[in-house]
Amino acid sequence: MSVIGVDVGGTKIAAARLGSGYGIEESLVVPTPEGGEAVVRAIADVTARLAAGATDDVAAVGVGVPATIDPATGIVGASNHTGLDGLHARDLLQQHIGLPVHVDNDGNLAALAEHRLGAARGHDDVVLMTVGTGIGGGLIIGSRVFRGGGGQGAELGHVVVEGNGPPCQGNCPNHGCIETMCSGTSLGRDLRAAAAADPGGALGALLAEGRLDSRTGLDLARAGDADARAVFTTAGRWLGVAVASLTNIFDPGIVVIGGGLSAAEEILLAPAREEYLRRALPPTRRAPLVVARFRNDAGMVGAGILAAEEGAA
Ligand SMILES: [Zn+2]
Structure with a gap:
C-alpha cells in the first residue's frame, strides 16, 4: 500500500508517492498554475502520474496548502497565491482523483512529519x-x-x-x-x-x-x-x-x-x-x-503521513 503526498506552494507543486516507512518512491515538481481550478487540475494530474507508477494500490492522497482550512466545511481560507481561496478543495480533488483526499495546512503537515519521522520523534x-x-x-x-x-x-x-x-x-x-x-x-x-x-x-x-x-x-x-x-x-x-x-x-x-x-x-x-x-x-x-529533519520535502512527507493516517475516512 502506498500513499501520495502533495505540497502546494505559491510557485510550485511538489508531490511524491511514498511506500513503506514513508520512503519516497517517486517525486514530481510542476509550476503552480494561475487560478484555483487550474491548481486543482494540476494536483489531480501529478497524482494520476504518480499513481500510474505504483506497483500496489494507492490508499489515499494528502495535500498541504499554505492556508487555513475550516475543519467543518473543508473550505480553504486565505492562501498565499495558490488560487484555492474559498474552494472546497477536498471534495473537488476527490471528484477529480477518485481516491480519498485529505487537505491540511502545510505548517501542520510539517509538524506531523517531524513528529512521526523527524527531529521531534x-x-x-x-x-x-x-x-x-x-x-x-x-x-x-x-x-x-x-x-x-x-x-x-x-x-x-x-x-x-x-x-x-x-x-x-x-x-x-x-x-x-x-x-x-x-x-x-x-x-x-x-x-x-x-x-x-x-x-x-x-x-x-x-x-x-x-x-x-x-x-x-x-x-x-x-x-x-x-x-x-x-x-x-x-x-x-x-x-x-x-x-x-x-x-x-x-x-x-x-x-x-x-x-x-x-x-x-x-x-x-x-x-x-x-x-x-x-x-x-x-x-x-x-x-x-x-x-528540522525535513526541509524542502516536509510538506510532501507530512501530506503522505496524513493520507496514511486518515486513510479512507
Ligand atoms: Zn502577522
Missing part, C-alpha cells in the same frame, strides 16, 4: 516554525496536530514580538509579528538596509548587482561577512523572543525550526537559542531548539 508536545518567505507554524499537543476550533490555530508566524514593529504581510492586520522580524522577506529588507549603509562592502556589491536577497545574504554570512552575519544574528534574536513566549505557553518537549531558512542552521539558531534561554521562565525542563 518521541516528544508528545512539539512547537514547529517554518521560516521561509514568511513563517508558518505547527503544534503537536499530546501527539496530535492542534488545529484550533476553526482550523486557524498554530499560526505561529503571527506571534507579536514588537508591538509597534513593521506592518505584517498578507491578510494580517497586526504589527511586529515574528515574520516581520525573522523571515526571508524581513531578512531581504534588513540586508538591503545594511548594504545601503555600506555600499563599499560585500553586501553593497550584491545590492549593486541586483542579487541581494536572503539566500545570497546567507551565503555571505556563511563565508564570514560581518555585516551579513549581524543581520542574521539580529533576526535570530527576534526568533528567540518568539520561542521564549511559545515555550512559556506550551512547555513543549522540543522546538523545531524548518523551512528554507533553516538552512542557515546555527547562524540563525545560535542567537535564537541564546535569547530564548535568557527570556523563558525558569525551567522545570528545557526544550531543545533544533533544525
Whole structure:
C-alpha cells in the first residue's frame, strides 16, 4: 500500500508517492498554475502520474496548502497565491482523483512529519516554525496536530514580538509579528538596509548587482561577512523572543525550526537559542531548539503521513 503526498506552494507543486516507512518512491515538481481550478487540475494530474507508477494500490492522497482550512466545511481560507481561496478543495480533488483526499495546512503537515519521522520523534508536545518567505507554524499537543476550533490555530508566524514593529504581510492586520522580524522577506529588507549603509562592502556589491536577497545574504554570512552575519544574528534574536513566549505557553518537549531558512542552521539558531534561554521562565525542563529533519520535502512527507493516517475516512 502506498500513499501520495502533495505540497502546494505559491510557485510550485511538489508531490511524491511514498511506500513503506514513508520512503519516497517517486517525486514530481510542476509550476503552480494561475487560478484555483487550474491548481486543482494540476494536483489531480501529478497524482494520476504518480499513481500510474505504483506497483500496489494507492490508499489515499494528502495535500498541504499554505492556508487555513475550516475543519467543518473543508473550505480553504486565505492562501498565499495558490488560487484555492474559498474552494472546497477536498471534495473537488476527490471528484477529480477518485481516491480519498485529505487537505491540511502545510505548517501542520510539517509538524506531523517531524513528529512521526523527524527531529521531534518521541516528544508528545512539539512547537514547529517554518521560516521561509514568511513563517508558518505547527503544534503537536499530546501527539496530535492542534488545529484550533476553526482550523486557524498554530499560526505561529503571527506571534507579536514588537508591538509597534513593521506592518505584517498578507491578510494580517497586526504589527511586529515574528515574520516581520525573522523571515526571508524581513531578512531581504534588513540586508538591503545594511548594504545601503555600506555600499563599499560585500553586501553593497550584491545590492549593486541586483542579487541581494536572503539566500545570497546567507551565503555571505556563511563565508564570514560581518555585516551579513549581524543581520542574521539580529533576526535570530527576534526568533528567540518568539520561542521564549511559545515555550512559556506550551512547555513543549522540543522546538523545531524548518523551512528554507533553516538552512542557515546555527547562524540563525545560535542567537535564537541564546535569547530564548535568557527570556523563558525558569525551567522545570528545557526544550531543545533544533533544525528540522525535513526541509524542502516536509510538506510532501507530512501530506503522505496524513493520507496514511486518515486513510479512507
Ligand atoms: Zn502577522
